[in-house]
Amino acid sequence: MKIGKLILEGTPLFLAPMEDVTYKSFRWMCKKYGADVMYTEFVSSEALVRDVKKSKQKMVLFDFDRPVAIQIYGHNIDSMVRAAQVAEELQPDFIDINFGCPMKKIIRHGAGAAMLRDLPKMQQMAAEIVKAVKVPVTAKTRLGWDKNDKPIVEAALRLQDAGIAALAIHGRTREQLYTGVADWTLIGEVKNHPQIQIPIIGNGDITGGEKAKNLLEQTGVDALMIGRPAIGRPWIFREVKHYLQTGETLPSPTVAEVVENVKEQMQLNLEWKDNERSAILMMRRHFAKYFPGLPNFRELKIKLLRAETNTEVTGILDEIVERYGSVRPVYEE
Template sequence: MVKIKNIELGEFPLLLAPMEDVSDPPFRAVCKANGADLMYTEFISSEGLIRDAAKSIQKLDIFEYERPIGIQLFGSDIETMRNCGEIATKAGPDLIDINYGCPVKQVACRGAGAALLQDIPKMVLMTKAVVESTHLPVTVKTRLGWDDTTKNIEDVAERLQDIGIEALTIHGRTRVQMYKGDADWRLIAKVRENPRIRIPIFGNGDIDSPEKALEYKNRYGVDGIMIGRASIGYPWIFNEIKHFMETGEHLAPPTIQDRIDVCKKHLDFSIRWKGNHVGIVEMRRHYSNYFKGISHFKEFRMRLVTSMDYEEILGILNEVSIFYGEEELLVKTKKAK
C-alpha cells in the first residue's frame, strides 16, 4: 500500500498532473470518474494568493468527491510561500504540493518553478518554510535538474526528505529540455533505489499507454505514475492502465457516445463552476481533444467553438452522435456484405 503520510493511495497509484488551464475542477471531475487516484489543482501563484487575485483564489476550490487532492503552489519568495502554505491549508486539501518543475519562461524567469533547481539551498529553505506552515503532508514535484550538467535530483531528493516532505514526483527531463525529447527515467529509478529514501517516489513524463505504464513500473520500480498530457481529452487512460496492469488485456476504447457523454459532463460542470459565459468559452479548448483522431470532425468542431448557446452546443453534440452512429452502421453493413 502506497501512503503519503496517512493518505492511502492503493498498491500503485495513478496521479493526475497539475496542468495550467487544464486541471480545473471540471476536468478533475471526469478524471476522477475514470480512475485517477490522486489529483492536484492547477499550480497557484503565491504572489497571486497574497494579493487576493481572483484567478488564484478560485483555483483553491476543491470538492469532496475529488479527495484525496492536493493544492499546488509556486513562488520565488520564501516568506510568501510560508504564508501561502497557511492560506492553502485553510482551503481544506489533503496535502500541499510545491512546484519546482514548471519550465515555462514566465515562471522560471521570475525565480519560481524549475528556477529553484539552480539554487538548491533556497529550495530547501523554501520547502522547510512550507512544511512548517501546515499540519498537512507536503509533497514536491520537480525535474532531474536545470540542464545536463546539473542533474542533481539524487541529492535534492535526500535533502527534501530530510526537511520533511512526504512524497516526491520527478519529471524525467531537465528544465532546458522543456518538453522536448524523451523523458529519461533512469535517474528517477536511482532515487527510488536509494536505501536512504523512505518516501514514495512517483515518475512523470511520456506515459501515454497502458503498455508503457506497465513497462516503466517494472523497469524503474517507482511507487506510482503521474499522467499529464495523455489525459487531456482522454480521461479513460487511468482505468485503461489499471485494467491492463491487472489483467494484461485492453479495455475497449471509448465509443463516440462515450466521448460525447463525458464531454457533456465536462461542459455542465464548467458552466456550474465558472458561469455560463466563461464556462462555455473555456470549454472550447477541450473539444478537439475529446474527438481527436475522429475523421470528418472539423465542421462539427468549428460549430462547437463558435457557439455561445448551451442548448445549441448540446444539439451539435447530438448531431455528432447521430452522424457517427450512422457512419458506424454503414461500415458494419459493408463488412457484412
Template sequence: MKIAGIEFRERPLFLAPMEDVTDPSFRYMCKGFGADMVYTEFISSDGLVREGAKSVAKLNISDGERPVGIQIYGHLIEPMVESARIAEAARPDVIDINFGCPVRKIAGRGAGSGMMRDVPLMVEMTRRIVEAVKVPVTVKTRLGWDEEHRNIEEIALRLQDAGIAALTIHGRTRAQMYTGEADWTLIGRVKNNPLMKIPVIGNGDIDSPQRAAEAFDRYGVDGVMIGRATYGRPWIFREIRHYLDTGELLPQPSVCERVEIAKRHLAKSVEVKGERVGVLEMRRHLSNYFKGLPDFKPTRLQLVTLTDVNEINATLDYIAQEWGGADLSGAVPPPLSHGI
C-alpha cells in the first residue's frame, strides 16, 4: 500500500488522531509496538493562525515517529489553508483534514463532521488545501451526518477528485457519536467501488486482532486505524501484527510487563514536556495500564494524584510486587495522598 510516495507493508495499522491522547509520548509508545503510521491530536486552524501556544505545541513531531501526520480542523477555508501551510512547515509526512469529529462544540459550528452538512464546502476546502501544500493531503471522515444522510460513497469520490492521497472512514454517522456498532459494510462499498483509486482506511470498533483481520479480509480495506482500543494498551499493534502474520494470539502483557511499559511512557512524557506537564498529562494514561486489577482503587488514586516522578515510579514498583509477584524488596505500599 502507498499513500502518495509513502510505502507501507501489507495490511498496515494506523494510530487514530485523538485529542488529549495522541501526544508525542503516546505516539512514541504506539510506534514502538508496531504502529505503521501515527497522527497528532487534532489542531485548530484558528489556533494555528493566531499562534496559540497550545495549538503550536501540537506541531511537535520527531523523525523517530515517521511516517507521521498532522491533523487540522476548522470551518472556514482561508484559515484552514493558512493552517495547512503552517503545519507543512513542521515537516509532517501528510496533512490530514478532520471532517469526522462529532463533538458538539466542533461539529455544531460546522467543523469536523459538521462539514458533512455542506459537501460543496467540504470539497472546495479540500481542493484549496491540496493546492496550497506540497505534502500529501488525506481526510478522515464519517459515513454521513445522520441515518438519512449516509452519503460517504458520493463524498469519497468527490474528495478523491479534489486531490486527496488517502481517505479514512469511521464507520458511524455524526448522529451516532460513538454509540452502536460501526458499519463496515458501507466502508467496504467505498473501498470496492472501481472508481476509487486512492487507499481507503477503515476505522471503528477495532479492538482485537480478529476484528482487524476481518476488516482486511472481509471488507478489503487498504489499512486499519485504531482509536479507543489503544487507551492503556499501546501493545495492541503488536498483538494485531502478530495475528495477521501468524494467525496466533499473543498473551496479554503481565502486570510486571505493563509496569515497565508505563515507566517507559512516563519517562518519554517527562523528556518531551518537562516533569510538571509530563506528569500531569500522563495521568490520563497511567491508570489505564492497570484496568481490571482487584482492589486497585487506592493505588489508582495515587497514580493520578502524585506529582513526583520518583514517587510514581515507586508506586509502579509496588504494583509490580503486589499484583505481579515481582521480587522487589524495596517496594512498599505508597503513602496515601492528602485527603484520600
C-alpha cells in the first residue's frame, strides 16, 4: 500500500495512536517486535497553537520510529491547519487527523468522534489541512456516533474527496467506547465500495493472529492497526506476522522473558524522562497489563503499581520471576 510516496510492503501493521501510551519507550518496544508504522500520542491543536511545551514533547520523533505519523485533534479548522503546519516542521512521514477519539474530554469540544456528527465540517477540515502541508495527510475515525447513526461510508467518501491519503477505521461507534464487539462488516463495505481508491486500515479487536487473518479475509483491508491489545504485549506484532505467514500460533513468552522486556521499557523511560518518578508513573498502565492470567498475582500486582523507585520496581520484578518465571501469561485471543 502507499501513503503518498511511502510504500509499505505486504500487510503492514500499524501501532494505533493512544494518549499516555504511545510514547517513546512503548513505540520502541512495538517496533522491536515488528510494528511497521508508528504514531505519536494524539496532540491537541489548541495546545500546539499556544506553544504548550508538554504537547510539543509528544511530537518529538526518533530515528527508530520511521515510518511515523504525528496525530492531531481539534474542532477549530484554523487551529488544526496551524497545528498541522507545526507538526510538519518535525518531518513526520505523514500527519494523521483524529476523527475517532470517543472520550468526553475530547468530544465535548466538538473534536474526535464528535466530527462524525458534522460530516461537511469534517470534510472541510481535512481539505484545508491537506492544502496547508506538503506531507501526506491521513485520518482515523469510527463507524459512527451510535447504533442508529453510522455514516462511515459517506465519511470515507468525503475524506477521500478532501485529499486524505489513507483512512483507518475502528469498528465501533462513539457510544460503544471500547466495549462490545468491533463490527468489521462496515469496514469491509468501505474498503470494497466501488468509489473508494485510498488504502483502508482496519482496527478493532485484533487480539491475535487468527483474528487478524479473519479481519483481512472478511474485509480485504490494506493494513491492520493494533491498539489496546498491544499494551503489555508489544510482541503481538511478531505473533500476528508469524500467523499470517505460517498459520501457526507462537507460544506466549514466559514470565521471565516478559520481565526482561518490562525492565528494558523501564530503562528507556529512565533515560528519557527527567526524573525517576515520572518514568515510573508512565509505566503503571503497562505494569497493569504485562502479566495477565497469573494465579494469585493480585498482591504482587498491587505492589508493582504502588512502587515509587526503580529499585523497588526491580525488586518486585525479580520476585515475580522467582515465583512465576517459567509460567506463560494468558492473553486474550
